[in-house]
Amino acid sequence: MGDMFEMILISGIAGLVGALTGLGGGIVIVPVLTLVFGVPMKYAVATSLIAVIGTSSGAAATYVKEGFTNIQVGMFLQIATSIGAILGAVIIIWMDVPVDVLGIVFGLVLLITAILTAKKQPDHRENVIEGSLTQKLQLYGAFTQDDKTINYGSRFPIFGSLIMALAGFISGLLGVGGGVFKVLAMDNVMRLPFKVSTTTSNFMIGVTAVSSAILYFANGYVEPLLAAPVLIGIILGAFVGAKILKHINVHLLKRIFAVLVAIIALYMIYNGMVGNFSVKQL
């Protein structure tokens, strides 16, 4: 019984910090489940994907209402991320990837996440170019800020889709939301405004995670009594996080979280290298 409360508490903290930093809680769930609770990697990834759907859906409900999320950009890019997510899940479920190698890959992805989180992202305002592919695909929009309507366009939708496919692949393979890679595609490549990139990324994460979670579910890797406490904790944490967001110095918290993520990353890489994942799961 204590374990379940422990799990709810840890997931709650993951959800809280995830909501405050915009990173979701998925990146904490897999290391905790595998290294602390000895849960096999595939079960941990499946559980994390369910948690990721919970946090992203909860946050998206608020962001969509605020009008920053570009639903059309999200739906267009969803094609690439969902294909990537299915490929990632197929590899982990049917190809016998050594669990320690997965641990190292997870660590490396976390390191990249930490670096990208700490780095200041540019904020773009692109015009819509007449006759361009982005105009034909309707990848533009507007939002209101300080009582002003800000119109924006985007660039390079195909290149953006390719990076999105990679983000989906990472999500399906490792059970994370892959938000930083999605933001990288939308902000740095497609040159969308930062706020639009982060909220649209969050909007997409749920469908991306479902695309691969279905495969884990169909193959019996979703353990409901493991997923339930994680889901309870992470939803509660994300809910509280969204409420206190206005009163917190998010930039400072983001930097602290980036350092924490980097430590977890190094810990994962170390455990992978010494073969601890396979030992814990025997």
Next chain:
Amino acid sequence: MESKKISGKSIEMLISKTLSWGVWMSFWISVVGVVLHFINTVQSDSLKSMQYSEPSGFDMIRWVQGLINLNASDVAMLGVLLMLSTPLLRVVLLHFAYQKQKNKLYQIITIAVLCIILVSVLIGAKG
């Protein structure tokens, strides 16, 4: 007869409400599942000692029976299934919203996303 168009704002509100309902319903059902687990299990299983046997596919009939008998694991599974279906429902709703807006391109795109997820279901069922 021309179909009634709906605004972008009302799509956003509809999506927001769908997500919110899905998440909280799933949350409360998961709470019921965990509570039932505590009530029904004399000596509660530790997550650390949980046995992860060779995974087996989802058995719908066994699950429904478990749900009727208020089996903790099957109730918790209902919460998980609800969580899985929330983003899917969102795509379906968006498809109908685009249909009302007569936006052909995004009707096709939403169908494409649903087809990709269907492929995932089919691969899963075959595996």
